Amino acid sequence: MECAIEVENLTKVYGDLKAVDNISFKVKKGEVFAFLGPNGAGKTTTVEMIETIRSPTRGRIKVLGQDVKKSTKEIKERIGVLPQEFISFERLTVRETLKYFSNLYKKHIDIDEIMDIIDLKDKENELYMNLSGGLKQRVGVAIALVNDPDIVFLDEPTTGLDPRARRDVWNAIAGLKKQGKTVFLTTHYMEEAEYLADSIAIMHRGRIVAEGTLDELIQKYGKRSTLLLKGGRAEEAAEALKENGYDAEVVDGDVEIKIVKRDAVLDILFYLREKGISYREVDIRHSDLEDVFLNLTGEKLAEET
Amino acid sequence: MNPKIIATDFVASLKNYLRNRGTLFFSIAFPVILILLFGAIYSSGGGGSYELYVKNFDYENGMIIAGMMNDSIAGNFTNFYDAVYAQLNGTGVVKIRIIKDSEVSSRKELQDYVESKKLKSVMVIPENYGMMLGLAIANENATLAPNVTLMLDQSEMQRNSIIISVISQFFGKSNLIIAGGENFMRFNTTNIVQEKFDYIDFFVPGVIALTVMTNSIFGVIESNTKFRKNGILRKLLTTPFTRAEWIMAKMLFMLFMSFVSTFVIIIVGMAVWNLNVHFNAYMFILIISGSFAFAGMGMIVTRFVKDEETAPAAANVITFPMMFLAGIFFPLEMMPSFLQVIAKFMPLYYVGQGLRDAMIFGDAAGALANTIVIFLFAAVVFAIGVAVTSWKEE
Known part of the structure; x- marks a missing residue:
């Protein structure tokens, strides 16, 4: 499949700090690519180099087959960007704002069409400053679409939004993919990547530490699923399971059993009934990106989400 | 340069401006109040013999x-x-x-x-x-x-x-x-039949010069720091908007503002204080040069002080002394001689003095001399300002 973005050996150095340390990756056309990592990992620096607005120290970037150093002007016409923490002109209405940015490009699509896609039609005459946080971000996404771009860059599009507003922005982003646009999403929210992304690159301290689809990453770097037994005689249960060859241990008064095969869960429960060991409730925990990240870096992705 | 892009930005600036009561007050109402107030203070020569x-x-x-x-x-x-x-x-x-x-x-x-x-x-x-x-x-x-x-x-x-x-x-x-x-x-x-000059004749050109200065310096600072903080500059960097178009659009808007303020100030001066103004080319060149000079100073300030809160404070350090020492509110002759020397180093002095010569005294030679000084100063400072205005992230 053709590549929307190709990054090779990209490095950005500030003094002694290697903000981006020799990274390479590819983004396929038409996919939602999530660039996941904690704040300060070098995500925005990388994205801005791809967007042509920051010069790399070393390395090569191709956007839509064109070199960013040589074809800056052409690339700018074909990408749409929502920068991190973007706040638009306060005293322009939604329609005026879209018209403003639309006028900057040679190619543009109908503003009404964009407002329909992003669901802004009933707010078109509201001043930007009077919109809620979620609406502002949706206007930001809409602005990124005015030139009918081939690639849409969204840098932390839901930071600071409440769950409801975040969900609305996610739906808007999911809509872009349906339109066949390549979406480059930068985020430190793992749910965002899980919900939206076709492929994910995990960035940590200037390097890409893992890359792949969600399933691939979890399979490779995630913990195995865990069966949890709560209540009852935990020590006794753990002993009995270990005797039978299961990987079981007591954590905080609960028994945690690592599951290798899916049907092992039933075997364990039958086995416990045979032995007459009781428990209050049972729970199965799956591995997620948070585990993947913790596993890869020994650090938590975000203090809170 | 794409005129459509420049016009788009100009119109957006204008809308943003007209919808903001704060800036509207400071760029129009404030100078008018100054003129009414100071004119009243100094024109109360009545009573006595x-x-x-x-x-x-x-x-x-x-x-x-x-x-x-x-x-x-x-x-x-x-x-x-x-x-x-x-x-x-x-x-x-x-x-x-x-x-x-x-x-x-x-x-x-x-x-x-x-x-x-x-x-x-x-x-x-x-x-x-x-x-x-x-x-x-x-x-x-x-x-x-x-x-x-x-x-x-x-x-x-x-x-x-x-x-x-x-x-x-x-x-x-x-x-x-x-x-x-x-x-x-x-x-x-x-x-x-003789032209006599009141305090208001002295004061009105000064207020025009002062307004041109504050509009230009703070206009540039606002667009450079606030838009940087809000991500608008970063957003514009990713669009085909070029640096030259951006600077051109902002300068056109600032010139527009300077002339609107000048117009309002003159109208009020004429209506309330019977001000007699000569319109001539010097006046326009002085206002344009002044706008470019002070905009250039604003660009230089924001090159070094990028923060939205501290940049205006830094600009105040430049504008405040000029406001009081460049012969805007009081004639230079009233000040001690060492301050008179200091005033000669302030661009605002030449704008104010030049406008006075051009608009009020009809002194072509004086207007020309001041115009030359401020024109050259503007050319240098604006060129530096443009050079230090980066259109790329670092």
Whole structure:
């Protein structure tokens, strides 16, 4: 499949700090690519180099087959960007704002069409400053679409939004993919990547530490699923399971059993009934990106989400 | 450069501006308030007595006339004219100031003197006035008596009417005593046509210069720091908007603002304070050069102070001293000489002074000199400002 973005050996150095340390990756056309990592990992620096607005120290970037150093002007016409923490002109209405940015490009699509896609039609005459946080971000996404771009860059599009507003922005982003646009999403929210992304690159301290689809990453770097037994005689249960060859241990008064095969869960429960060991409730925990990240870096992705 | 992009940004700036009451206040209402306030403070010259200058070409003959007059007019004075002066001073409304023969000895000299001293009211007693008056009385023919002339500045209507009424009363009383009321002593009035400059004439060009400075410096600082913080600059970097188009759009808007403010200030000055303005090319070049110079300074400030809160404070460090030391509110002559020297290093001084020369004094040479200084300064500072304005992230 053709590549929307190709990054090779990209490095950005500030003094002694290697903000981006020799990274390479590819983004396929038409996919939602999530660039996941904690704040300060070098995500925005990388994205801005791809967007042509920051010069790399070393390395090569191709956007839509064109070199960013040589074809800056052409690339700018074909990408749409929502920068991190973007706040638009306060005293322009939604329609005026879209018209403003639309006028900057040679190619543009109908503003009404964009407002329909992003669901802004009933707010078109509201001043930007009077919109809620979620609406502002949706206007930001809409602005990124005015030139009918081939690639849409969204840098932390839901930071600071409440769950409801975040969900609305996610739906808007999911809509872009349906339109066949390549979406480059930068985020430190793992749910965002899980919900939206076709492929994910995990960035940590200037390097890409893992890359792949969600399933691939979890399979490779995630913990195995865990069966949890709560209540009852935990020590006794753990002993009995270990005797039978299961990987079981007591954590905080609960028994945690690592599951290798899916049907092992039933075997364990039958086995416990045979032995007459009781428990209050049972729970199965799956591995997620948070585990993947913790596993890869020994650090938590975000203090809170 | 794409004119459509520049026009788009200009229109957006204008809408943003018109919808913001704060900026609207500071760029339009504030200078207007300044003019009304300071104009009122300095124009309250009313009350008290008015100086009436007297040029008497017949003073030496006053002694002879005193002998001819009865005591009710000359009183204890040996010179008839001293008696007249004393009577007029006695009204408490006018204060007689004698123009000495050593200062003025002919009509031609009188004209120059009145102009150079910017006198507002002068009474002229012609040669041989006393003799002719005496002759008229003796022949009982009032037409033989010459006129005393009152030269009055036409713009001082209130002052003039008071002086005229004092002189009329005095002459009326004198005529009653001399000849039962017939008009032997008469006066006519002539206009003193001279441009006189009030504080407001001094102040209005200064306020225009000040407004151009604050609009330009703070306009640039706002668009550079606020838009940087809001991510608008970063967003624009990713679009085909070029640096040249951006600077052009912002400058056009700033020039527009400068001219709107100037226009409003002049209209208020004319309507309220009777300001008399000459419109000429210097005025436009000065305002344009000033806008570019101060915009360039704003660009340089935001190159080094990027924070939205501290950048305006840094700009205040530059604008505040200029506001008070560049001869905007008070004439430079009122300040100690070392401050006068300092003022000559301030661009605002040249804008203010140049505007004064161009708009008010009609002093083409002065306007040209100031225009050249500020034009060259603007060219250099704006070029530096453009050079340090980065259109890329670092």
